[in-house]
Amino acid sequence: MGVARTEAEPADLVAGARAGKVRAIARLISMVENNSPRLREVMRLLAPYTGHAHVIGLTGSPGVGKSTTATALIAAYRARGVRVGVLAVDPSSPFTGGAVLGDRVRMQHHALDEHVYIRSMASRGHLGGLSTAAPQALRVFDAAGFDVVLVETVGVGQSEVEIASTADTTLVLLAPGMGDGIQVAKAGILEIADVFVVNKADRDGVQNLVREIRGMIGLVRRVEGDWTPSVVRTVASAESGIGDLVEQIDAHRDAQCLSGRWEQRRLVRSRAELEALALAEVRRRFLTGDRRAMVDLAAGMRDGEIDPYSAADQLLATLSAASLRHEGPGVR
Amino acid sequence: MGVARTEAEPADLVAGARAGKVRAIARLISMVENNSPRLREVMRLLAPYTGHAHVIGLTGSPGVGKSTTATALIAAYRARGVRVGVLAVDPSSPFTGGAVLGDRVRMQHHALDEHVYIRSMASRGHLGGLSTAAPQALRVFDAAGFDVVLVETVGVGQSEVEIASTADTTLVLLAPGMGDGIQVAKAGILEIADVFVVNKADRDGVQNLVREIRGMIGLVRRVEGDWTPSVVRTVASAESGIGDLVEQIDAHRDAQCLSGRWEQRRLVRSRAELEALALAEVRRRFLTGDRRAMVDLAAGMRDGEIDPYSAADQLLATLSAASLRHEGPGVR
DSSP, X not given: OOOOSSSOOHHHHHHHHHTTOHHHHHHHHHHXXXXXXXXXXXXXXXXXXXXXXXXXXXXXXXXXXXXXXXXXXXXXHHHTTOOEEEXXXXXXXXGGTTOOHXXXXXXXXXXXXXXXXXXXXXXXXXXXXXXXXXXXXXHHHHHTTOSEEEEEEESSSHHHHHHHHTSSEEEEEEOTTSOHHHHHHOTTHHHHOSEEEEOSTTSTTHHHHHHHHHHHHHHSOOSSTTOOOEEEEOBGGGTBTHHHHHHHHHHHHHHHHHXXXXXXXXXXXXXXHHXXXXXHHHHHHHHHSOHHHHHHHHHHHHTTSSOHHHHHHHHHHHHHHHHHHHOOTTOO | OOOOSSSOOHHHHHHHHHTTOHHHHHHHHHHHHTTOTTHHHHHHXXXXXXXXXXXXXXXEOTTSOHHHHHHHHHHHHXXXXXXXXEEEOOTTSGGGTTOOHHHHHHHHHHXXXXXXXXEEOOOTTOTTTHHHHHHHHHHHHHXXXXXXXXXXXXXXXXXXXXXXXXXXXXXXXXXXXXXXXXXXXXXXXXXXXXXXXXOSTTSXXXXXXXXXXXXXXXXXXXXXXXXXXXXXXXXXXXXXXXXXXXXXXXXXXXXXXXXXXXXXXXXXHHHHHHHHHHHHHHHHHHHHSOHHHHHHHHHHHHTTSSXXXXXXXXXXXXXXXXHHHHOOTTOO
């Protein structure tokens, strides 16, 4: 075992993760979650091994069957010999703790498979919130050699939608009889879908929902070039339609690669990650930096002696000076 | 009229607002809402006139009667000759558009009163969101000479709770029969309350709710020194209990001033405003700054050539260098 010491070194953990050791992967993601001071080192070691996983976002309102669909997708990918990771950042997901028994039993099956790793993640304690924690967790999955990583988020919060939207392929799940029009029209959800998954397609109202989605797709001009979002019907609990779904996911990947959009979209994702991390770093410097300067400026604002913009400029100048002073090669 | 030109100058608008002209106040707040490029100038002109208004936060779940209570408070303050501003950042508030007819009729009465200004605000389009827009709108109210400014927020989103919590006095509204235990225990709500307002106190269950609140107050040790949160019963729709409420608000102010907490809390508010604005400024510089550097770094991240932390450091260094180059006195 690579993880022998009680206080494992980043290099050992990364080597362990690269060799597919679940414990090493788990510990690395915990380091992300806890915003470990050694994350910098970890990320530096992981970087050369990233960029291979196909990241699939999976979003939709609570109750549409995201986790059931994820479970069915895992089975389909495993049947093809593909290694699958799941990152659940959905507080309502059974993966994250709110499981009903049936879901847990189904998941259990995969939990014993060493080529599947399912991980839920909380954003608490992370200065940049999900917008920095989720991409870093994806880096761990990616470097650990998972071919496909499903990111499950509930399509409610802004940051959750953002995470799903920066995936290589984004699936938006809907189900009949859940306030369809509202589901479809929901701000931001339509624009990010590469594949619409109409789950629970054995229920009444599925025709109407599909028609509504197709109408919306026709209305919204997509900037993404060649790809028109497709609509797939599934009954995830019976693993029905999952083959079609995997086919559409593959088709989307192929089309994106062909048009050059694949790399372009990954650039957008990297850019969002970079921006979020840089902002978190600025906040960290606010908290750890020259507190006196900050308090003095705030007092000046309170007392009407300085306006907020001038105060912000002065604060940032302090920060710049400090960062120029402290920065150098190898600094953490 | 001070507002003669079609393209009003910030100096004229500020002079107009200081003279109590509603149109000037309205335009200044619109500038905040639209993140006008001349906001810097506006805020510089306003700064010397700020720090006088008593900012009262008003928060609670939808349906507890926040707007009705605000309306009743306006009447009570007007009867004392106090000028009152209302800033509604609650999307469910009748002030922001979701009005039932009765509320509008009641509000209309005040709308004709030149010493009352009611304004709803959206956070869309503002880079820093509500956390920068709301304090700036408060600055406008404050400089325009309103003695009391009510900030109505729905106690749901994190930023809404934050806004309410940075008020000079924070009122948390509850009503019987709305899932009381949950209301009271709701994360963050209890800690921020200076005065609990039990509205709809003519309904069943009011005794239980009050008992529950008092129990909670006993449990939570407050850091705020002398002030123990009080509980006031109101039937805002009948303007009943509003006198007691105003009395408690005054008592809170007096106690805070005496203990020195008043200025301390305003420092916390200024600090939050400063931090939010500085972060928004960093984001603005990301968007308007050296795009080439950012794209190159993001591409390097995508291609595994650089880790995200090193990329963030390099981006911030670019930013610092640029800000040092461009900054100087009088720069906007």
